[in-house]
Amino acid sequence: MVGENVRLGSACRIGAFVLLHPGTRLGHRCRVDAHVEIGKEPMKATRSTLVVPPDLPPPSLGNDILVGSGAVIYQGARIADRVMIADGATVREGVSIGAETIIGRGVLIEQACQIGKGCKIESGAYITAFSTIEEGCFIAPMVAFSNDRHLGRTKRRLREFQGPILRKGARIGVNATILPGIEIGEDALVAAGAVVTRDVPPRTIVVGVPARIHGAVPEEAWLENQSRGEDA
Template sequence: MIHITCPDTVTLGENVVIEKGVTLGENVQIGHNVVIKSGVVVGDGSIVLDGSILGKLPAKAGLSATTGEVVELPPLILGKNVTVGANCVIYRGASVGDGVFFGDCATVREDVSIGELTIIGRGATVENKTTIGMRCKIETNAYITAMSTVEDYCFIAPSVAFSNDNYLGRTEERKKHFAGPILRKGARVGVNATLLPGIEIGQDALVAAGAVVTKDVPPRTIVAGCPARPFGEVPEEQLIENQTFYIR
């Protein structure tokens, strides 16, 4: 018999696969055709919609430079009141805070932490070794590359692309320099913008739509263009500290 911790208040759909050592909290709802791998913890009140996979182990491609050898990873932990949309894949070794929302078809890799009340949009990808803060919005089809940092209250528009390899897959030298972008608290990135490896977007800075960011952006600065250049300062009324939803 496979052992799971499953209160009477849990609702399970059809064709659900639950491996050993899974813990489901009170009032959890699991949709049809969901796969929950061993050791996963799903917090109270969470919802996992049809076709999602929780706790998937990474598979290392022969030429992958950022996926390490497959080692023992801690279990995937979902906090309370998390919503996982249909056909999402969330890997073992991720940690998800309370109230996080995943749109349909989102993917989150191993060694990722996501803070409370953050939104990961439909089809967005968060690669391994990445930290995302609380109350962020990462919208549809955004690509967050491995080894990135996104601090609290950041906004990332649809189809934004992060990068972490200035050598574009050539030479062993590149492995010494891998680094994803860093977004400081309250930074915003417009639709279709591209951030080069290791770039730091300062607190409350704004990257305009379609910009290609090749240099660090100072705090509270607007940049635009290809390559991105300073365009002005973020208006006082738009600063994160002046928003009604901001919690100090």
């Protein structure tokens, strides 16, 4: 189903049972697989603390985008060229994704997140609302971000929601947990299963529960020393 004022670029491939809400924009050579919804309106439960911005614009997708089966992209999303959004992933309202980033199968990106170019967010990762991920970051499967240090209690939390901040080239190992407002420095590495409760300095390795400094990231692993096309 294609709503009013939808704009499709040339050579787009649209699968069966796709829903493109009014005003949606897709660039050239995009592939959208079956059962995808683009431009979904946010829902708000009666007890939800979510504030839905008024007059969210339609989503805008660049050129050469790949969207896998069952993915959902909300109003206000802005997705740059050559991004892949795999099967069953969700991109919420107000999310920005930079060019050539990969969003893995079943990833959930909550509202108002900023994601830079050339990132890899692998299957099953949870990116909480109001998170920032700069360019070239790597997030392994089943990583979880959090943004509510008050765990759903007190009115203070409504003023203090803040997701983690990953600086350029930061890497997070499988099943790690990053607590609210934590900053992971440039090229820093969080080991698998770590629980990060304090900021991580640039180019530092942290491990454990709670995460502690274990050493320095080798210079050969810094993002600036990677060739284009290599894993960051």
